[in-house]
Amino acid sequence: MTAACLYIVSTPIGNLGDISARALETLQSVELIAAEDTRHSARLLQHFGITTPMWALHDHNERAQADRIVQRLSEGANIALISDAGTPLISDPGFHLVRAVRNAGFQVVPVPGACALIAALSASGLPTDRFAFEGFVPAKNQARLQRLQAVAEDTRTLMFYESPHRLLETLRAMLDVFGPDRYLVLARELTKTFETIHGDSLGNLIEWVEADANQRKGEFVLLLQGAEPEAEGGDLGAEELRVLSLLLEELSVKQASALAAKICSGKKKQFYQAALAMRADDGN
Incomplete structure (x- = not known):
């Protein structure tokens, strides 16, 4: 293990068997783990018998904690960053910390592993040669519609995260912007007991979700087929x-x-x- 290094460690998104041997070795060997939610991560560490001390690092304290972590690195400590689940920094805090650590001259090393958006994409049946990740769309309706309208003509596969309490609102906004025929894949509770990966036209998929309350539970990745590319030679008449x-x-x-x-x-x-x-x- 390299001295004075920040490790970006991926953890499981559901199935604990998905953690890598390298991730376990890193979390056991570092002097400190920066975790998005220490109470949540404590259960993961306890399961694997890891007793490394933790500091909380989240949206509200990241800049202040970055200074403390850089100080610990300057003292020779190895530190790991983890999020609640999956690969850190993907719609999670951490980029301010990574930039501060790199600017201070210390090494940042990724320890790859589970990532919900890549897992969903690989099983979606949608094109994977070009795709765009849009994260969570805004909570307010007008801002949500504006964000979706901005990508309405994008020909890449579009990917979004969504939470259960906003799922239907987002799907209905997509219906307004993209129309009922655009193909969408809903990936729910990936790697967990009730994992679901279901694709259909937006119109049909919304009816399916509305008819089954179970399909509105859990964490979601929404994968939308890109717009049809314009035909060659499409000059206006x-x-x-x-x-x-x-x-x-x-x-x-x-x-x-x-x-x-x-x-x-x-x-x-x-x-x-x-x-x-x-x-x-x-x-x-």
């Missing part, structure tokens, strides 16, 4: 350009392109790019 030009005389680029796409049953992104080009040609 003369009539489409005429409609767009007329609308640009009265409306903003965003408003004109959205309305023209609706009138002509086309892609908003394509009309938007054409509108920008028109305004550039006009010198506006």
Whole structure:
């Protein structure tokens, strides 16, 4: 083990058998473990007979604890960072600490292991060559809709985390933005007793979740199929350009392109790019 090093240690997301031998060796050997919730992590450590002291490191104290941890590293201590479950820093605190440790000249070493979003992606049946992780969407409806609208045309597989008490609200917002036919996979309670991985169109999947209260319990990864890529050679026709030009005389680029796409049953992104080009040609 390298001296004066911060180890980023992945822990199980459910099944305790998923912890690695390297993770156990690291947690047993370091002088200190920084844990998101020491009471929660104490149960994990107790299960494996690990008695290493812990400090709490969470959203509210991370910056202050980072200074203390850097001080301990400067004294030669090895320290491990863990989250409540899975790989630290994935929608969890820790990046301020990692940056502070690296800026102070100390080594940061990942100890890989379980990660809910990668586990879900591997079993989803959705494209994995390009994907985007959006974390948790905002709790307030308007902000949630804005976040989803921002990725509506993204062709990559989109991935989200969600909690049980907001699941239906998020699924309904997705229905509003992406429509009933977009394919979505719901991955619930991964590696645990009631693990569920179910895919269907958004319209059908919402009905399935509404009909079974058990499917609204646990922790969720939502995986959404990306938007269909625009066809090659998709230049606007003369009539489409005429409609767009007329609308640009009265409306903003965003408003004109959205309305023209609706009138002509086309892609908003394509009309938007054409509108920008028109305004550039006009010198506006």
